Amino acid sequence: MDRSKGSPTSAGALRALDPSTGALKWEHKYEGPGWAGTLSTASGVVFSADHRDTFMALDADTGRRLWRHQLGQNVRAAPVTYMIGSRQYVAIASHTLLTVFALS
Numbered sequence: 001m002d003r004s005k006g007s008p009t010s011a012g013a014l015r016a017l018d019p020s021t022g023a024l025k026w027e028h029k030y031e032g033p034g035w036a037g038t039l040s041t042a043s044g045v046v047f048s049a050d051h052r053d054t055f056m057a058l059d060a061d062t063g064r065r066l067w068r069h070q071l072g073q074n075v076r077a078a079p080v081t082y083m084i085g086s087r088q089y090v091a092i093a094s095h096t097l098l099t100v101f102a103l104s
Helices: none
Strands: 012-017 024-030 045-049 054-059 065-070 080-084 087-094 097-103
Touching: 012 045, 045 087, 054 087
Parallel strands: none
Antiparallel strands: 012 024, 045 054, 054 065, 080 087, 087 097
């Protein structure tokens, strides 16, 4: 069984906790365990990937998904962000690919 795709007995979630109280702020559930790292930005966007190889951006306050992109390969890395000039980029490594997005 390919555990990266999830199974009936496995589940995962990306969760935001209130740093003052430890209370759950929001939760974005997955059908399987998530293996990707997470990146939270000063602009209020959280980047991560689920067990189905979907890279996504979530609103840090609400957990609402802002966009997603199907990578087609397992993600077990954390996304990174960087600037070139005045343009910001976010990059994610998946199995044999490095995918980079320019942010608006």
